[in-house]
Amino acid sequence: MNQLLRTLFLTATFAAAGSTIAQPATPRVDQREAHQQQRMAQGVASGQLTPRETQRLEAEQARIERTETRAKADGVVTPAERRHLAHEQNRASRHIAKQKHDRQRRH
16 A cells, blocks of 8 residues: 555656646647647548548648657747648648548548
């Protein structure tokens, strides 16, 4: 029991310490990611996106998230990195729109 309490205390201590480490904020990127996920979920629910289209769009979103993580790794997201993320998100947005409005439907 004592070992369990010590483990819980250490876990809570490390979690608290980890939460105080400053991460560069990218609220626009995060907001756009959430909106694009909603658009894709709506497309899946309505049948506008096929499973294969959804898989490709999800992979594209994962690539954007990895790019964001790399940009944050050094503690600063530079204006060039923000432009690159915006460019990737613009392209992903176009892909979502194109796939939702093509004539393919989930059967």
